[in-house]
Amino acid sequence: DVGTGSGVIAITLTLEFPRAAVWATDVSLEALSLARENGTRHSVEVNFHQANLFPARANRFDWIVANLPYIVSEELAGLQREVQHDPPAALDGGPDGLCHIRRLIESAPEHLTPSGSLALELGQGQAEVVASELIALGYEEVRTWKDYRGIERFTIASTPQKD
Secondary structure, eight states: BBBBSSHHHHHHHHHHHHHOEEEEEEEEHHHHEEEEEEEETTTHHHHHHEOSSSOOOOEEEEEEEEEOBBBGEEEEEEOOTTTTGGGGTTBBBOOTTHHHHHHHHHHHHHHHGEEEEEEOOOOOOOOOHHHHHHHHHHEEEEEEOOOOTTTTEEEEEEEEOOO
């Protein structure tokens, strides 16, 4: 779980797949502290690491999941009041909302197993651009799903195959 924040995705994956070894990273020590506390509260073991995307000595992963900041910088001031309590770094995805996501999709192949997959949560209107960029980078089986409001929100792609 890259950019774990409170750890909700990593903890949920650990609960749903108890035999899986789940790793979670975040650049923020404060977020990792909260994630560890939440992991303890739910009695799960997650390998939490401070890292800007991937830990220095990480194995290859079958799945890389991420809900990275994807909000367009100019839109931060107009967010709903309850969202504005989050740290700006946890929300700000840069000029088009995709700066962190692009870094991840470019670096993920070296951290995925040959049969691995990358799963991303995206902002409204970003799925088509991200899918195109994944395909351009050689990812395969790129698929997108809508959320309960009908917004294309989740994109999954398989590891790029090397020639």
